[in-house]
Amino acid sequence: MITTWPAPAKLNLFLYITGRRPDGYHNLQTLFQFLDYGDLLHIDTNNSGELRLVNEVVGVEHDSNLIVRAARLLREQAIADHRLSPRAGAVFQVEKHLPMGGGLGGGSSNAATALVALNALWQLDYDIDTLARLGLTLGADVPVFVRGHAAFAEGVGEQLQPVSPPEKWYLVMHPGVSVSTPLVFSDAALTRDTPARDLNSLLQQKFRNDCETAVRNRFREVDTLLVWLLEYAPSRLTGTGACVFAEFDTESAARQVLEKAPKGVQGFVAKGVNLSPLYRTLSGHSELV
Template sequence: MESITTISPAKINLMLRVLNQRGDGYHELQTVFKLLDWGDQMIFTFNDLDGDSKVSITGFKNLLLENNLIYQASELLRPFIQTPFNVAIDVKKSIPQGGGLGGGSSNAATTLTILNAHWGCQLSQEELMAMALKLGADVPFFVFAHDALATGVGENLSPIDLPVKHVLLLFPDCTVTTGDVFKDSKLKRNQLAVSEKLVLNESSWINDCLPVVLSNYPKIKKVYDGASVDYKVYLSGTGSTLFILFDDISQAEKAKKMAQAICKCHLINAKK
């Protein structure tokens, strides 16, 4: 029996521009994904008692196995298994559901990467990324595992080196459904893309979903308005998580103390 413990990381979107809506209903985007040094803990335990690669998952309440992206990821790999092992996957969640941090997508991508190696599937990163897109638009990014500029629906990825920042995550007490935001008639869908050179300029870091989310979710607006008095506040993805970036750790700690009065929060210290 072998066990592997790993972190399935969260992400934030430093920028999210909605360029247009395609005929199939999906939206063309330009976004900047930043991986966070924080996320869910995933424990993979392997045994070969009967060698038919059964998958069991714990850590989720009221979620059917077949609806879990982790299970769906494992099923995509099944035709490629060369070294069968049963696997029990235990997930200790830290990333809030509906928070715009990519928790489910990250879990799926981590599963693809770990099982690809231990089931001997021998798929390349590019093949795993193509497979990941079947599970969700931002799952390929977590397989890519590097800060990236993304286009298309989020699947066309170019590596990018982002400024090192401390990140304060703010968690309003609600969840946001991505589909609801993208269906909203108030969403601006004709944003202009910026050049790769300007992507690193913080003045380009806008999120077209922010006005919609603030309009539709009073709890998020309350936290946003409160924090915005002193800081530049960003929305990750379609929300609900807000975040603030800092160069100075003392300022980040000060902001965390203030934020704790209005919502749950978590500070991720930068690693130089």
């Protein structure tokens, strides 16, 4: 039987860089919230051991796809732990709605959905901590998607504390350029010395993203879009970009601005949600949990 699972987007409602570690990675303080919008994974489990993604994701080789990597990782672990027969497999189809490398976490979310869905479909019964630990080996943003609750993250994103920020409506727009994460983190002009603060004071201050100035300086398209959006609502970069988002109290207010969008700029309206849509689907499969 084919089952369908959401892989939602995330926004970084704020993102501060508090220092650089000896291994070159940067310590962050960031607030993740999910969107009620994202990709969809169709999963068909089998008893032939076949593990495959049937459709191509442009620009990503089959074996590098985070869906395939997540499924292989879980399968190998579960076989080693004698929780799964080597005959167990799964065939995936992904409906991509999220732009890649957009700062919306699509790849990480796809990986997390594969882990959580297969844990249920294969009846492995791993706990969330184990799945989050496995997910971290695939990417810094995978654990928050596995845990499925909006969170304040520190370290490189692996230290997570659940939080419940207001669930606003967002207009998310793509400026049509691709921003490389390593490029942003290697920018000499990047703000990387913001003092670490406690969560309460961060929540009371105006939210900012330390990557934004560096990205606006390098990519005129991001700057132009933010200048335009800021006329209507508080707006920021998500992650290391390229997407930007504007915040509204109502869906209709967000849609009115989307309708005025400059020609050729892609965008969508979605609600910020503190509980991942993935967990709504999981609890709907009562026969699996």
